[in-house]
Amino acid sequence: MTDPPRRRDRAATHAALLEAAQRRFASEGYDAVSVRDVAADAGVDAALVFRYFGSKAGLFRAATSPLPAPADLADGSAEALPGRLLRAVVPDAGQPVGEEQLLALLRSSGHAEARAQLHRQMCDGYVAALAELAEEPGRDLRAELVGALLLGISLQRSVVGTPALAAASAAEIEPLFDAAVTALLGSTGHGKRADSPDSPENQGAGQ
Amino acid sequence: MTDPPRRRDRAATHAALLEAAQRRFASEGYDAVSVRDVAADAGVDAALVFRYFGSKAGLFRAATSPLPAPADLADGSAEALPGRLLRAVVPDAGQPVGEEQLLALLRSSGHAEARAQLHRQMCDGYVAALAELAEEPGRDLRAELVGALLLGISLQRSVVGTPALAAASAAEIEPLFDAAVTALLGSTGHGKRADSPDSPENQGAGQ
């Protein structure tokens, strides 16, 4: 779909296959897309998939492993982290970051492998970083609830398609999102605000 | 899987097929389960599926349409609605309400039909009821964000499997959830609490 069918370039074919797989898996899920589909999208033959990725499962693994780097979310000021997370989920410039990979994993969550990867990425990445900001008691629970909100926002926008959320920009969502995150991370229902100088800026992500 | 293989009862066969389909579609998604699978679970032949439901798609439609009644969520006091929603998503008695249907729809969301049904159920049911409680400006956006939180909680528990949320009971989650809902529904970031006697108890669900 990118070039005339003849393209004798190992790297380019590999990349085209991977990109096509990311799009297909994200929009249709693992089972609904055949290796012939992604090969056709990439403009090459299906046999190439096995030559470069070993199997369909290998292709899926390669297409879904580069989830949005959790390291990028950990650096920077701690108080601004929720905002960074929000912009990662609802990009302003229209540039999707890891939305496709997340969708691919979710739509393929009937498979244990996809579920395991989703679990790892979520727990070790997002939730661990958020737990640094949460207060006791229930630090982990608080962090996971913020993660749930982010996950829900992403899903509402991409698959459920609720009108207001799908049309809203990050700037419009941010005030509400911030208030909710503050309520979830702070003391139980006391309406604690983020401007309290707690400064938990140690970013060790201690598991 | 329920009875000896011979059972000449139209209604019982129909019900057994439907129940098996709900479980299978929820745990594996539309594409991963074959009509043979659900027929075997129901203890009948695969051809019966086509006799009773017309096609595989018809079976899926029948298995996913009875989402948790949105009417049950609309009656009762308006302030208690978030709590009712939470208990619908994380049941105390271990009895999943509409979780299976939600999972089935999500795992099959690569198909436009499943996505459309998900959209309808979400928008016309949950979000419409929640919008009654939200303040301006951004009433719809506020309601959809609460819906996103609920959706995310359900997903974290069932597919992602984040530890704290999966192990928590509704009673443990409720204080945090309530604080977040209050923040989302109330005025922008002013930390408005639910105990304000706004009393929007008109339950007309005027679409």
Next chain:
DNA sequence: GTCTATAACAAGATAGAC
């Protein structure tokens, strides 16, 4: 020698004929 396409295989799917 390396990259790509053709062709064929076994297994399993849906669906319709009996």
Next chain:
DNA sequence: GTCTATCTTGTTATAGAC
């Protein structure tokens, strides 16, 4: 209700172009 035709799937072996 059973059986079976037809199609699609993932995958491999083989042959062809650069």
